Amino acid sequence: MDQASLVSAVDTVQPDEVYNLGAISFVPMSWQQAELVTEINGMGVLRMLEAIRMVSGLNGSRHAGGGQIRFYQASSSEMFGKAAETPQSETTRFHPRSPYGVAKTYGHFITKNYRESFGMYAVSGMLFNHESPRRGAEFVTRKISLAAARIKLGHQKKLDLGNLDAVRDWGFAGDYVRAMHLMLQQEEPTDYVVGTGQMHTVRDAVRYAFEHVDLDWKDYVCVDPALVRPAEVEVLCADTQRVRTELGWEPTVDFPQLMHMMVESDLQQVSREHEYGDLLLAGSW
Numbered sequence: 001m002d003q004a005s006l007v008s009a010v011d012t013v014q015p016d017e018v019y020n021l022g023a024i025s026f027v028p029m030s031w032q033q034a035e036l037v038t039e040i041n042g043m044g045v046l047r048m049l050e051a052i053r054m055v056s057g058l059n060g061s062r063h064a065g066g067g068q069i070r071f072y073q074a075s076s077s078e079m080f081g082k083a084a085e086t087p088q089s090e091t092t093r094f095h096p097r098s099p100y101g102v103a104k105t106y107g108h109f110i111t112k113n114y115r116e117s118f119g120m121y122a123v124s125g126m127l128f129n130h131e132s133p134r135r136g137a138e139f140v141t142r143k144i145s146l147a148a149a150r151i152k153l154g155h156q157k158k159l160d161l162g163n164l165d166a167v168r169d170w171g172f173a174g175d176y177v178r179a180m181h182l183m184l185q186q187e188e189p190t191d192y193v194v195g196t197g198q199m200h201t202v203r204d205a206v207r208y209a210f211e212h213v214d215l216d217w218k219d220y221v222c223v224d225p226a227l228v229r230p231a232e233v234e235v236l237c238a239d240t241q242r243v244r245t246e247l248g249w250e251p252t253v254d255f256p257q258l259m260h261m262m263v264e265s266d267l268q269q270v271s272r273e274h275e276y277g278d279l280l281l282a283g284s285w
């Protein structure tokens with residue numbers, strides 16, 4: 001959408017809150033299409049802020065109150081990248097490791113800059129990995145849960161993965177949506193790190209998923225060096241103190257439960273797909 005159409009859309013809808021979750025979110029794609037990812041994940045944020053600024057009539061240097069529309073930017077733990085410390089908090093310095101992370105860092109700082117320049121209620125949530133049964137199949141948790149279900153039901157033989165030692169702080173997406181909403185209900189606009197504070201490896205994710213279907217993951221998982229990233233983010237884990245104390249936010253699903261939830265959902269989905277496929281083959285549709 002061009003800038004004029006965006007301004008017109010914001011002016012027509014007159015929203016109270018805007019959540020900018022729009023992005024190309026698959027990190028490896030950002031090495032293949034760095035310019036496109038920068039355009040969408042970086043410049044896209046600026047365009048949203050500009051549209052809100054124009055509709056709100058914020059023209060000068062700093063306006064107290066900054067208009068009525070509240071803005072949420074989906075920042076990412078990928079900004080911490082080659083992490084300077086663990087766990088990562090609101091004050092940890094950024095060292096992004098991919099064009100995706102660099103573009104998100106621009107989006108983060110331009111949001112902060114519009115808050116400081118125009119007094120806008122504009123905040124960033126530095127969200128760690130958040131997953132659910134709706135996760136795209138290219139992301140590692142869903143790739144694993146789908147494979148566990150397909151292998152269990154006899155529709156797949158093995159699972160190729162990249163770096164099994166990567167450590168992430170994975171949580172349930174539903175919990176993170178609650179955190180985003182809470183961030184826009186505060187008196188003062190400010191940025192938060194959102195995660196569970198728990199570290200797990202990709203290997204743990206595989207183990208939890210395959211355990212759920214009573215299989216030994218070592219019989220099925222192969223490491224494919226082509227899936228290892230050019231510059232990996234080795235360890236991410238959130239310092240959750242601020243989000244817990246200031247927003248009263250707590251995650252409700254732990255990582256083993258999350259993997260079980262995803263595998264359970266995929267067992268049903270894979271069964272349905274194959275039932276549907278069999279009906280088609282039998283000419284019943």
Ligand SMILES: Nc1nc2c(ncn2[C@@H]2O[C@H](COP(=O)(O)OP(=O)(O)O[C@H]3O[C@H](CO)[C@@H](O)[C@H](O)[C@@H]3O)[C@@H](O)[C@H]2O)c(=O)[nH]1
Nearest residue numbers: 025027076077127128129138139140141161162163166227
């Ligand atoms: N996708 C994928 N990742 C793999 C694989 N094997 C190992 N990994 C490792 O698994 C980790 C997680 O990869 P993803 O699930 O693709 O997520 P991500 O790169 O950490 O990024 C996600 O979380 C960020 C933080 O919230 C988001 O900003 C980003 O958009 C995305 O949702 C990475 O260290 C990656 O190298 C594989 O076969 N596929």
